[in-house]
Amino acid sequence: MRIHxxxxxxxxxxxxxxxxxxYLTYTYLPAFFFYLLLFGSLALGGFFxxxxxxxxxxxxxxETAVVSPADGKVVIxxxxxxxxxxxQDCMQISVFMSPFNVHLNKVPISGTLEYYKxxxxxYLVAFNPKSSLLNERNTSVIKTLAGQxxxxxxxxxxxxxxxxxxxxxxxEIKQGEDLGFIKFGSRCDIFLPLDADIKVELNQTTRxxxxxxxxxx
Numbered sequence: 001m002r003i004h005x006x007x008x009x010x011x012x013x014x015x016x017x018x019x020x021x022x023y024l025t026y027t028y029l030p031a032f033f034f035y036l037l038l039f040g041s042l043a044l045g046g047f048f049x050x051x052x053x054x055x056x057x058x059x060x061x062x063e064t065a066v067v068s069p070a071d072g073k074v075v076i077x078x079x080x081x082x083x084x085x086x087x088q089d090c091m092q093i094s095v096f097m098s099p100f101n102v103h104l105n106k107v108p109i110s111g112t113l114e115y116y117k118x119x120x121x122x123y124l125v126a127f128n129p130k131s132s133l134l135n136e137r138n139t140s141v142i143k144t145l146a147g148q149x150x151x152x153x154x155x156x157x158x159x160x161x162x163x164x165x166x167x168x169x170x171x172e173i174k175q176g177e178d179l180g181f182i183k184f185g186s187r188c189d190i191f192l193p194l195d196a197d198i199k200v201e202l203n204q205t206t207r208x209x210x211x212x213x214x215x216x217x
Contacts, residue, residue: 002053002054002055002056003049003052003053003054004052004053004054004104004181006052006164006181006183007048007049007051007052008052010048010052011045011048011049011052014044014045014048015045018041018044018045021037021041022034022037022038022041025037025038047099050100051099051100051103052103053102054102054104055102057207057209057210058210059106059175059176059209059210060175060176060209060210060211060212061175061176062175062212063109063110063144063145063146063175064215064216065109065212065214065215065216066108066109066150066190066192066196066212066213066214066215066216067106067108067109067175067176067208067209067210067211067212067213068095068106068108068188068190068200068206068207068208068209068210068211068212068213069095069105069106069107069108069152069179069188069190069208069209070095070097070101070103070105070106070188070206070208071095071097071101071102071103071206071207071208072095072096072097072098072101072187072188072205072206073095073096073098073203073204073205073206074093074094074095074200074201074202074203074204074205074206074213075094075095075096075187075202075203076092076093076094076189076202077091077092077093077094077198077200077201077202078091078092079091079092079194080092080191082151082191084117084139084151085115085139085141085151086141086149086151086191089194090151090191090192090193090194091191091192091193091194091196091198091214092189092190092191092192093189093190093192093198093200093213093214094187094188094189094190095187095188095190095206096186096187097182097186097187097188102208103181103182103183103186104178104180104181104208105154105178105179105180105181105182105188105208106175106176106177106178106179106208106209107142107167107173107174107175107176107177107178107179108142108150108152108175108190108213109142109144109150109175109216110144110145110173110174110175111142111143111144111145111150111172111173112142112143112170112171112172112173113140113141113142113167113168113169113170113171113172113173114141114142114143114149114169114170115139115140115141115169116138116139116140116141116165116167116168116169117138117139118137118138118163118165119136119137119138119139120136135155135156136155136156136163137153137154137155137156137163138153138154138163138165138180139151139152139153140152140153140154140167140179142173144216146216148193148216149193150190150191150192151189151190151191152179152188152189152190152191153188153189153190153191154179154180154182154186154187154188155182155186155187155188155189156182156186162182162183163180163181163182163183163186164180164181164182164183165179165180166178166179166180167179167180175209176209190213192214192216193216193217195217196214196215196216196217197214197215197216197217198213198214199212199213199214199215200212200213200214
């Protein structure tokens with residue numbers, strides 16, 4: 001299993017601490033407590049290791065398709081007004097990432113990164129509709145090869161309190177390349193033109209870089 005770069009130092013430190021902790025319990029506590037704490041340490045290590053996993057995937061590459069930027073579950077599909085940059089009615093699709101999902105986000109469609117802005121904010125639970133405008137978040141606007149504009153918003157949640165971002169404004173980007181990483185679960189919102197042909201349903205499970213969420217007209 002590949003480990004993403006965001007988790008390597010964290011996991012090394014965690015493993016060192018767990019080895020030291022278990023050595024002390026083995027030395028000074030009865031065997032029952034040692035095995036009990038050893039089991040807990042293995043479970044904790046396994047949880048954080050799967051959280052930072054970076055699986056090898058066959059990506060979906062289609063210039064007319066918008067792929068999901070995140071693993072997770074579709075929690076919102078609705079027409080909304082996007083006030084930050086597009087300033088028009090759009091179709092919003094939101095994907096919620098639990099702590100058990102892959103948290104590496106992918107570029108949903110090829111084009112140019114026309115706009116990027118980081119917003120400090122609150123840490124409401126990610127499935128709260130207000131989190132899209134009140135929480136800490138990154139906003140990216142991609143101008144596609146056909147001239148359409150797609151807005152992607154990475155949103156921190158009650159647990160996720162760090163959003164890592166890998167692109168620069170003005171950069172040419174390709175569908176499926178790494179967009180960023182949200183640590184410990186959160187949400188991605190995608191704002192599409194109203195005439196986009198939506199291909200996902202509420203509560204559907206998505207895979208970042210693979211699941212087609214819409215086709216552009």
